[in-house]
Amino acid sequence: MTRTVLTVDDSRTMRDMLRMALVGAGFNVVEAVDGEHGLEVLSAHRPDIIITDINMPKLDGFGFIEAVRVDDDYRAIPILVLTTESDPAKKQRAREAGATGWIVKPFNPEKLVDAIRRVAA
């Protein structure tokens, strides 16, 4: 069964990069441009995995993860956050919000798929 990944990122470049890597690895991809939009897409597509950025307008990654986790329907979905090496504090905050794992930017497709495999059945 093809699994669906929801990518949430305000940067078109980053969404495209994720899409390229994920589609190449056989995933189905749905996209959202910020946390608020992510929540809408979430209910419409019920993805198997979520990959989200942290810095986004409207609703940032922390808020988005928290919102997903308080919803009984979605709290078991693995969530990977996109982070940079330079900010361990952000990574920690994302984990506290309920992130399952993280992907360090810049990522390559192998690293990305590797991270997904580690959190998704």
Place this chain on the structure above:
Amino acid sequence: MDELEAIKVTFFQECEELLADLEGGLLAMQEGAGDLETVNAVFRAVHSIKGGAGAFGLEPLVRFAHVFETLLDAVRSGTVPNTVELAAVLLRASDILADHVSAARGLGDVDMGASAAMAAELETWTDPNAAPAAHAPLVEDAAPVAAAPAAASVSGVADDDAMDDDDLGFVFVPQTITVEAQAADAEPSNVWTVSIRPKSDLYRKANETALLLRELSRLGPIKATLDDSALPALGELDPEAAFVTWSVRLETEEDESAIREVFEFVDGDCDLEITRGEGGVQDAMASLLAVAEAPPVVEAVEPAPAPAPEPIEIIAPAPVAEVVEPVAPAPAPVVEAAKPAAAPAAPAAATPKATPVEVPGPGQSVIRVDPERIDRLIDLVGELVINQAMLAQRVGEYGIAPSSNLAMGLDELEQLTREIQDSVMAIRAQPVKSVFQRMPRLVREVANMTSKQARLVMEGENTEVDKTVIERLSDPITHMLRNAIDHGLESPEERKAAGKNPEGVVRLAALHRSGRIVIEVSDDGKGINRERVFGIAVKKGLIAPDLQLTDEEIDNLIFLPGFSTAEKISDVSGRGVGMDVVKRSVQALGGRISIASRPGQGSTFTLSLPLTLAVLDGMVVDVAGETLVVPLAAIVESLRPKPEEVRPLGPVGSVLAVRDSFVPLIDVGQALGYRDHSPAPTDGVVLLVEGEDGSRAALVADAIHGQRQVVIKSLEQNYQQVEGVAAATILGDGRVALILDVDATIAMRRRDGGAPRPTEPTLIAAE
């Protein structure tokens, strides 16, 4: 890797947008907007540029963006106060960031000295003690995607040395002695015991023990044992809590860090113990197992196969959005059309990929279309207009009554055609914003160079105009702005002395006026020094010293070729380009430029251009057996002169008395060289026209056929430039007709004094 290249194109497009957002936000901050949302947006812009640049391995860009981002982050968190001075610095930094983006794109270079200096300046804001120019290269960003496609091994050891002990949050005790002991026991050296006791947080974050075991099994054969002794009775069981412990015997060639890596994501969310050898836990477990009924043992001898990626079918695009792949890899702007006002998150839909695009969310329909397709459509509609006109003409030739069904049907067709044309043109229309947004930087730079203080106020950025015109707006606007700051504004001292705010205001506005787009550039400077302008024009031999000129005429002298008021050509307005060049380039587009100036209060340059360069409303006239089109915009009125209104002037010329003024009479046929001897003006029709500079002339034609919209076909592209002719078109009967360049015709008359033109034009109606 074509796809990656395509994404790179997207990245640079996005960079343009982000840079514009950045500048907008910084300008707002400079105006005093200190709200968190603005600062956040500014931060995100730089952050996103850095993120994408990192992905493409654009090192200099990443480095500069990083320093920039660090400062913005400090502003965001409040450690660096958000002041107007800071905003000014950030604006200059944004200019350098833009240079870096251009350089990364292969367009132009970065002044690395200026970049380093700016980076150092930014650093002093974050850390006032930072030694200037101590701009050490950052090593935080790992290998770029393109460069290291296969670097990541399964274990990820290679690229994750970032995970150090601090990160893990607990102390790892080296076990050297044990290893030796085990070696002595002849135990296989590659056996490990991993004990895992998940906490409830592990599950709360949607991590899963089974997956951890699967990961371990990728390192080598495992035998996992569950200790559920802590599990309470079902009635007391808290389903959210964690009670079990796993003990795993792992045989692997990998080292401990590879094992630890498996638990990276659950660090702190479980008690983890990794020991070499069979370990005591195992023994304890074994005894437990002996008691437990149906011990849940997971045996995973073979490493679980990696999730096999099945190639997936391309998913049909969502019904609302048709997505067209941007074809050209060049950074050609893609026309974005049809933005629905209600789209809640429009950028999401702008996903220009050929890969499955499942546009989420309701009602989003931004279409990205290759501009060439639209150009082609516009051309075709142009042909349709011509064809429709031909049809109407044929029908007219058969003498069919205007009230007949056929004629009425044709009228409707004409209306429809016109509507289609308008609609198609609207697709290609773009807001002038794309040109305007480059101007704040220009103003800053010019103000800096000339030591003036200038503030740019922009209005009407969303005024839409055809793409063909937009592309040509940049140069004239740039030049007019340079001119306004360099020659218009006074120095801060002079302004203070004159009782003005030391900071001058330059206003750039766009608006629609009677079917044209009008661009106004005004300043609140000293206005045109007419005495000086007049003096210079005389000195340069452009006009006679005793010439009587009105104020407006003097102002317009600055448009004369060879006129430059600056004593020395400053490196700003200079470039060897004068206002005359601006004027000519504007006129070449069918535009007008005019100037209004009030001493001590400033000047306003007004540029007016047609909304499109694709069609033109014209008057079709007959001249010496040829059909010509005179642009309607230039025509003031048409009349049949009475003999007493025509007065001779000089040996060959004559003027026409129109109400209380005289205007020169120009025979179009003679001006274009169709005939040597003009017929009496009273035999023909006179079109009173007004040139771009407001000068009037009376063009003599033989007959008028009426008004018509024509599709412009460039003469330069298809043939060559011909003086007096602006372009060509194809008429309803299929004949080529030339479109008259009114200004050039007037200018020729002035220059030649009305003498007939010696040469035959080489291009006349041909089929």
